[in-house]
Each structure stands twice: as C-alpha cells, then as structure tokens.
Amino acid sequence: MKQYELIVGLEVHCQLATRSKLFCACATDGFGEAPNSRICPVCTAQPGVLPVLNAQAVELAYRAALALECRLNARSIFARKNYFYPDLPKAYQISQYDQPFSEHGKLLIRPKGAAPKTVRLTRIHMEEDAGKLLHEMGALKIDGSLVDLNRAGIPLIEIVSEPDIRTSEEAYAYLTSLKEVIQFVGASRCDMEKGEMRCDANVSVRPLGQEKLGTRAEIKNLNSFKNVKDAIDHEFRRQVELVESGGRVVQETRLWNAEKQATVSMRSKEDAHDYRYFPDPDLVPLTAAPERVAALKASMPELPSAMRARFTSELGLSEYDAEVLTGDRALAAFFERAVLEAPKAAKTVANLLATELLARLNAEGKGADAAPFPPAHLGRLAGLVADGTLSSKGAKDVFARMWETGKDPRTLVSDLGLSQVSDDKQVLEWVTQALAANAKAAADLRGGKDAAIGAIVGAVMKLSKGKANPALVNKLIKEAVKA
Amino acid sequence: MSISDDEVRKIAKLARLRLSDDEVARYGGQLTKILDAMAELGALETGNVPPTASVLGVSDVMRRDEPRAFEGRERLLDNAPDRDGPYFKVRKIIA
Known part of the structure; x- marks a missing residue:
C-alpha cells in the first residue's frame, strides 16, 4: 500500500466577548436564558431596519488578529452571504468576503510528541452568528421546527488556516494554542460548551511525495477538541481506503457523529451553496488607520509563548510550571505580582501557586482573581520559605490559614505559634x-x-x-x- | 448576452421560486435585456477604477457596546407567520 499524507486546514469561529450583538443593542448573555428574550427588530430582520456596527467587536477582532500576527487591512467591507435557512431571518448573513479585516497571520503550535511548528493563517473575518433551531423538545415531537434568535447577530470572528496541518495531534495543538492566545488578549472566552468556539475541518489526502492537493471534504459538527482529532483520524482512514479501493474523494460536506465515531455525508457539490456574495449596502467600509494599528500593538499584552520563555529563562521555572502559569492571563498576572514581593523565590512562588492556590481555586471552579488574598501575600509566604523562616510543611499550614482568613502570612506565622523568638x-x-x-x-x-x-x-x-x-x-x- | 433557460432555472432555485416553462422563457428574456443594458457600461474604460463597495464616502460608522433590551418582543413573535410560545415556528426542516 502507498503511503498517504494527511492535509488539514481548520476554520474556527470564536464569539467576540462583547456585551451587545454585532449590529444591534441586544444583549449577548442569552445562553440558557428564555428563548427569544434577546431579540429586536434588527436581529429578527423586520423591514426597514439598519445594522450599526459594534465598536467593541471591532476592537476585540483587531486584538485577536494582532495576537495571531495577522496584518490588519487598511480597509475592509461587509458582504452579504445569501442562503435560505430558518435560523437566518434576513436570508443572508452579514460577513466579510473578498476584503476581510485581516490576513496573513501565523500561530506557533506545540503538538504532543513532536517539534513545535508554525501554522499559517489565511485570514480572519468578522461575521454575525445565526439563530438556533429546535426540532423536538425532549421526547415531545413538534409538528414543525422552532426558532430561537438569541444567538442571531452575536459577533464572531472566523479564523481560517492554511492547509498546513499534517496530523490530528497538530490539529489538536493548533486549537489549544489558538484558544490560549484568543483568551489571553480577551477577544473571546472560547467556551465551547456555550458555542463560543466552533471548528470545521477541511481534510484531504495525497500520496506521499505528491505536490498537488487531493480533493477535500469539509467536516462539520465538531464541538470539542477531541472530536476534531477523532474526526480527522477517521476521515483520513476513510479517504485512504476509498482511494486505495479505486474510488475518488468527492468534494462534500460531512457531519461528524461522535456516537458512531464516523463522518456521514451531508451534502455533495451538486447542491453546493451558491452564496452570491455582494457588498452590504447597509454598511460602510471599516478602516484600520496606521495610528490605530500602532496604538493597538502598543497596548497588546505579552503573549503566552513569550511569557513562557521569560519564565523559564529569567525566573528559572520548569517548562511545566511556566505552562501552567501562562494557561490563564489572570493566573499569570497573579504570579508576576507575587514574584515582585519575593524576586529570588520565583520557583517557590510557582510551587505554592500550582500546588496550593490553583488546586483550591480549581476545586471551586474559580479563577485567580477570586483568590481570598492579594498576590503580595503569596509572595511574602514564598519569601518566608526562602529565608528559612518557614519549613515547607509550615508554609502549607500558613497557606491553609491564608485561604480561610485572607490574612498576611507574617501575621499568621505568629498566630500559629510560629512566632519569632526575640529573646x-x-x-x-x-x-x-x-x-x-x-x-x-x-x-x-x-x-x-x-x-x-x-x-x-x-x-x-x-x-x-x-x-x-x-x-x-x-x-x-x-x-x-x-x- | 443571452441567458439560457438552465441559468434562469438555477437563479429561480436559489431564490426559492417555482417557475413554469412559460415563465422561464419570459424571465430569461427580461434578464437578458437587463444584462444587455449593463453591458453598455463595458464600453467605458474602467481599468483604473477600483470596484465600488460604497458610494457614501464615509467609513467606520459605529455604536458603543451598550446592551439595551427591546421591549416589543411579543410583537416580533406575533409578526411572524407562526409562533409556538416563546418560539418562532417554521415548517419542519429535518425529519
């Protein structure tokens, strides 16, 4: 049997973390709320309404693009993508087509068991989400389909990669890095369970050594990173078997069925959509002036990869500790503030953070900003360990008290009978x-x-x-x- | 430039229109006339003119990210051809 190479490109949608929708003032907090409780004449497409762009959505989209090393285009325009489906009340989705706001980015990924590599990004564009359809209510059959438009008009960015991904592990690593960066700059919360991050995979195979790309299938309905990985593995085997048995891969959309661990054909190219994109006359062009781009770049936080490098080289942390600490921006900030208090005990700070604080916060499902004491207290505690005042056992005891009382570790040291001898x-x-x-x-x-x-x-x-x-x-x- | 019957049928399908053969012939003729009129613009030299997406001469019209509840939700639901409680109701789209 010939050797085949897997070729994957990913399209990822992330919900921008705005308070209101992309083109109207409806709130974006509708997840789990009453159906159609966040709707208005604009997002339900009543006649005569006009969309007005959300400035914060643009800000967040631009930040995401810069974090992904994309170029911000000086001018971009919104286009109508036309198709009929009941979750889309206008019968078109406002998106961006031939002039997206950003192009040509890259993302460093760190696949498990392989060397880091760079995946090129083709483009990022802004678009609005569609509504949600309900076909049955539990066991209750409905004689029609029900439409909830709370999600209609929610701001999204779609991030399109080049077909640079070669293994399912790389796809997994790509999504992990992408989520990390987007969350870090605050562009999206990327909560997959709430539909805030979604992924489609374009998958093709070619005989090893062949230049020309094979025909690709687009896999949809991938609602977890693991599903993406499993679906790609399955689709690779399916296509190789097809080609090996003399068949041909057809260009089509396939749905991943996680229960059956298989992809099934959804629609073939014959009824492929003809979206008839054209510039939306209701919206004016969007610009990114050089001064604005410069100001945005200056305001960008240090990204996780750069921070990890600094934590290992300058503070002497292990790769693992650096990884844990940079997994979340609030946690990284907490760590850095704590280290200010104990500059020579960074390793101890990291240990206390990972073993004591993070364990407790995770157990309660909270973030670092919910810690019951300021970062300086953790730094001081690490300092007390570093200067020999406290044993590591003593530090654990003091930490437990800090967690309960929020008190300064120095106060607790005396409270706990670890008080100083001044004789x-x-x-x-x-x-x-x-x-x-x-x-x-x-x-x-x-x-x-x-x-x-x-x-x-x-x-x-x-x-x-x-x-x-x-x-x-x-x-x-x-x-x-x-x- | 003439538009074929198949093209008319394809456009009709995209627009979810069911056309009789007579209508296909009639609309084909009308669409051809429209395209012929547009084709007159082809005589102009437009090599140096960028495609126009907007003629207003303004850009970056935006609003602040401030959520505001719309109070007429019931009227929006009532305005639809059919509703079921808090939902809009449409014909069954999957079996």
Missing part, C-alpha cells in the same frame, strides 16, 4: 553557632561583604526553626562580626 540571649546563641558553622560566610562578612549576611541569617533561621526575629538576628550578627 536576646537565645538569639545570640543561635548567631554564635551559625557563625561558627559557616566560617566562609562569616569571614566574608568580616571582610566587608555585606551580602554574605544572608547565609548566616538563613542558618540562624534553620537553627531556630524559623522562629528567630529576623531584625534582631540581623542586628546581633552585625554586632558579632564587629566585635
């Missing part, structure tokens, strides 16, 4: 022992190397199980080396 005689005894046991540091300190005091302080803290008063320790060490 001159006792502390001096520890200082004397510490100086004797750390002859080199002691000599350095006597020789004027003030930084060497850290090692002695640390030794005293160890001897005192973290209970010696640091200020007193410092004072007594300085006196001892002067004497």
